[in-house]
Amino acid sequence: MLSVRNLSKSFSGPRSKSVLRDISFELEAGDYVAVMGESGIGKSTLLNLLAGLDRPDSGQVLFDGVELNSLDDDAATRIRRKHMGFVFQAFHILPYLTVAQNVALPLALNGIGNKPMRRRVGALLESVKLGPRELSGGEMQRVAIARALVHKPRLVFADEPTGNLDPESAGEVLALLRECVKGEGAAGILVTHSAAASKTADRTYVLTQTGLKAQGQAGAGRQADRRRGVRDRRRSPRS
Ligand SMILES: Nc1ncnc2c1ncn2[C@@H]1O[C@H](COP(=O)(O)OP(=O)(O)O)[C@@H](O)[C@H]1O
Ligand SMILES: [Mg+2]
Numbered sequence: 001m002l003s004v005r006n007l008s009k010s011f012s013g014p015r016s017k018s019v020l021r022d023i024s025f026e027l028e029a030g031d032y033v034a035v036m037g038e039s040g041i042g043k044s045t046l047l048n049l050l051a052g053l054d055r056p057d058s059g060q061v062l063f064d065g066v067e068l069n070s071l072d073d074d075a076a077t078r079i080r081r082k083h084m085g086f087v088f089q090a091f092h093i094l095p096y097l098t099v100a101q102n103v104a105l106p107l108a109l110n111g112i113g114n115k116p117m118r119r120r121v122g123a124l125l126e127s128v129k130l131g132p133r134e135l136s137g138g139e140m141q142r143v144a145i146a147r148a149l150v151h152k153p154r155l156v157f158a159d160e161p162t163g164n165l166d167p168e169s170a171g172e173v174l175a176l177l178r179e180c181v182k183g184e185g186a187a188g189i190l191v192t193h194s195a196a197a198s199k200t201a202d203r204t205y206v207l208t209q210t211g212l213k214a215q216g217q218a219g220a221g222r223q224a225d226r227r228r229g230v231r232d233r234r235r236s237p238r239s
Pocket of ligand 2: 043044045160
């Protein structure tokens with residue numbers, strides 16, 4: 001579904017630097033992977049390139065065989081709006097909207113009518129175990145998870161989603177994120193500097209200055225799957 005080929009990116013300017021070097025990897029439908037790397041290494045830069053929000057210096061990002069870099073901004077925006085969901089460290093919940101209105105945003109952008117919108121928003125708020133009221137950080141992130149999934153994206157990006165949370169809420173949010181992404185049949189890329197957080201993914205890539213490498217150990221669940229030869233289970237059918 002997502003094919004990343006020899007991606008490189010540097011930033012010019014007074015402190016010009018090469019951030020991503022020759023990054024390649026494949027993501028299949030239903031995959032849930034982590035990209036782990038220290039702060040400032042280029043994780044957010046990578047997500048921006050994968051989502052077509054920024055352009056690489058060289059290399060390609062193919063989403064369903066379409067090279068994002070070949071699209072104009074409007075076409076890239078349409079793909080993002082329809083097929084991608086985002087969860088950010090800073091929540092980005094809009095305070096002047098209700099919880100339900102926040103979750104409904106991607107549907108409104110996709111022109112979905114009121115009635116199906118209400119039904120879908122209600123279902124997602126139920127998935128993240130929330131009702132409408134004052135929100136803690138963990139609860140705001142649960143709203144963000146519902147919003148990231150409400151339009152049935154095929155790919156969900158989560159950029160340090162627990163960076164602003166206490167450890168207990170972080171654990172809950174990570175478990176919920178995985179459960180919801182898998183439950184909706186979407187693929188997910190979780191970006192984090194935390195080894196503990198990356199363990200919630202099926203497999204982990206480590207981003208360093210020399211590039212992106214698959215981490216030796218697969219997640220426990222996935223390893224067991226592989227031993228039994230189970231592969232297609234994660235390709236859940238999409239409605
Ligand atoms: N628009 C930009 N212009 C110049 N430098 C940037 C820009 N965006 C990010 N950087 C630099 O690229 C490096 C990687 O940033 P980032 O992708 O945000 O790292 P991470 O998300 O892993 O913390 C940092 O040194 C950052 O300062
Ligand atoms: Mg970042």
